[in-house]
Amino acid sequence: MTKTNFEVRQWAFSYLNQADVDLLLMGLNDWTYSQLILHLRDECQNWPIFEAYVRRARNDEPIQYILKQAHFYDRFFYVDQRVLIPRMETEELIEWVLADNQQSHQKVLDLGTGSGAIAITLKCEQPSWQVTASDISKDAIAVAKQNSTSLKANVDFIVSDVFNNIDDKYDLIISNPPYIADTEITVMDQTVLKYEPHLALFAPNHGLAIYQQIALNLKDHLLTNGTAYFEIGYQQGPQIIAIFKKALPDATVSLQKDMAGNDRMIKVGV
Numbered sequence: 001m002t003k004t005n006f007e008v009r010q011w012a013f014s015y016l017n018q019a020d021v022d023l024l025l026m027g028l029n030d031w032t033y034s035q036l037i038l039h040l041r042d043e044c045q046n047w048p049i050f051e052a053y054v055r056r057a058r059n060d061e062p063i064q065y066i067l068k069q070a071h072f073y074d075r076f077f078y079v080d081q082r083v084l085i086p087r088m089e090t091e092e093l094i095e096w097v098l099a100d101n102q103q104s105h106q107k108v109l110d111l112g113t114g115s116g117a118i119a120i121t122l123k124c125e126q127p128s129w130q131v132t133a134s135d136i137s138k139d140a141i142a143v144a145k146q147n148s149t150s151l152k153a154n155v156d157f158i159v160s161d162v163f164n165n166i167d168d169k170y171d172l173i174i175s176n177p178p179y180i181a182d183t184e185i186t187v188m189d190q191t192v193l194k195y196e197p198h199l200a201l202f203a204p205n206h207g208l209a210i211y212q213q214i215a216l217n218l219k220d221h222l223l224t225n226g227t228a229y230f231e232i233g234y235q236q237g238p239q240i241i242a243i244f245k246k247a248l249p250d251a252t253v254s255l256q257k258d259m260a261g262n263d264r265m266i267k268v269g270v
Ligand SMILES: C[S@@+](CC[C@H](N)C(=O)[O-])C[C@H]1O[C@@H](n2cnc3c(N)ncnc32)[C@H](O)[C@@H]1O
Pocket: 083, 084, 085, 086, 087, 090, 111, 112, 113, 114, 115, 116, 117, 118, 134, 135, 136, 137, 140, 160, 161, 162, 176, 177, 178, 179, 199, 200, 201, 210
């Protein structure tokens, strides 16, 4: 028996929240929200696939991995379990970098690029910038390269553990490194814990280890008057400021809150 999109949507509401149901229907049919509403009385063309998607989402799989796409700064990025799903907070980091740096040419490094969200967005927003993206994970670099090609971004890629394979210096270094402490595993959402790569989430030393590694060699990789921008955990501001102040006593370090009012980003100028 055939079902309308309205009926399958109502059925899915018994298991998932409305936002997730609508994202699945829109992603599956390549519809905008207005198109979804317009097609509600039509026959559902993809019922078996939609039913399977809802089953996967009920098993905590993130909608973005089911659909193999994540919306970030007005673009769709391919994502799968090899990379972190880019978050809204990271869009605010992009906003800060773009607002601060209007100059036509900037040489930029995105350290820990994952899906390539930061590097590719900056290159698309500022095509004259020379952008390099690095990650310790070869799998992540493969996904980021795929996104760079599909979004016509022309970003360069390097597989590197922090700065180990990076010789160059940059005007801007941007990083959203893994910053969750192992001890937080017990309070984390199952959707994140079961599906997102732990290499992208967790770092030793209470989540501070990658900032510590970056701080030790940051000056060697920034050009004169260069600046670094980092996303941070909302409770990590004081510790991370202390890490950079200790490694770089002459640097200026400033903290920025996100839209929710939480400490979320820092800027380090050398
Ligand atoms: C929180 S994710 C950020 C991904 C992406 N930049 C974003 O904002 O959506 C952190 C990324 O850092 C990478 N990473 C973890 N340890 C690293 C290391 N030692 N050196 C370089 N990259 C690392 C992970 O593989 C992951 O892709």
